[in-house]
Amino acid sequence: MVTASEEYSFTSFSNLTFYTKVNERLLDLAEVGKQRKIVDLGCGTGGITKLILERLQSAKNTAIYAVDHSTTALKAAAEEIGDRKDVAINYVHSEVQNLTGSVKEKVDAIVYCNSIHYVPDKKELLGQIKNKLQPNGIFAFNTSFFEGSHPEDSLLFFRKWMMRSLRILKREHGMVPDKTAKVQSRVQLNADDYINLVEDAGFKVLVNDLNRVDVPHEGWHHISGFSDWIEGVMPGVPLDVGRRALQKGLAQTWDEMNLKTVPRVWLSVSAAKV
Helix, strand or coil, X not given: CCCHHHHHHHHHHHCCHHHHHHHHHHHHHCCCCCCCEEEEECCCCCHHHHHHHHHCCCCCCCEEEEEECCHHHHHHXXXXXXXXXXXXXXXXXCCHHHHHHHCCCCEEEEEEECCHHHCXXXXXXXXXXXXXXXXXXXXXXXXXXXXXXXXXXXHHHHHHHHHHHHHHHHHHHCCCCCXXXXXXXXXXXXXXXXXXXXHHCCEEEEEEEEEEEEEEHHHHHHHCCCHHHHHHHCCCCCHHHHHHHHHHHHHHHHHHHCCCEEEEXXXXXXXXXX
C-alpha cells in the first residue's frame, strides 16, 4: 500500500530533470511512439504519459491508456496533460495487477516505469501483459531497485549514510532494524533475473540496457521516503520513523563528503511478444 507521503515524494521525484532523462532513454530505446495503442502502466501524475505523447509519430487514431491505482494521481495527470483533441487519452483507475480487467482491448505497447520491483508476483503480471499485447507488441520497463544498481564508487557513501542513519534511529527513536522482518517481496532481483523472467513469459528481449546515472541530493532525499527503500535497509521500522532517520543521515553524510551527485544504475528493458 503506497502512503500519501510516499505518493507525494514520488511525484516530487518524478519531476527531477535526471529522472525525466532516465525515462526518455527507455522510451527512445524501445521506440515508443510508433504504436497506435499504448498503455502507461502505473502512470502516476502523467509524467511518462506526456513523454509518450511527445513521441507519437501520428496522433490520428491513437489511444493512450494511463492506468494508476490512485484517483488523486489520475486527476493530477488529467489536469497536467489537459484536453487533447488529437489523441484519445483514457484515464483508468485500477491496480496494475488487474490489467486484464481494466484495459479491454489488445494494445501495441505497454510501458511500466520504475515500479516493477513493487510487484510481488511478477510472473503473473507478465502473463497479463503478454495476453494484452498484439503479436509483436512491445513491453518496456525500467527499474533502479535491483541487485547491482550501486556502482563500486558509490559504496563508501552508502556505508557512511547507513551508519549515520542507524545511529540516528537508535539514539533519537530507540529503535534498531529487525532483519527477520525482511519479507520475500523486498528481496531484490538482479538484471539477469529480470531478463530470464521476461524471456520465460514468452518475450524476445530487444534491449537490455544498464545506464549509470548521477543522482543529486534531491533524488536521494525522495528515494529515502519510498517504502521499498526503507523496508530494505530498515526492516521492521515504521516507515515514517525510517524516513526521518534516513533523510537526516543523508543530509549529514552529503555535507561531510561534500557531494554533488552519487551514481546509481538503471536497468531498461524492451521486449517483443513472440
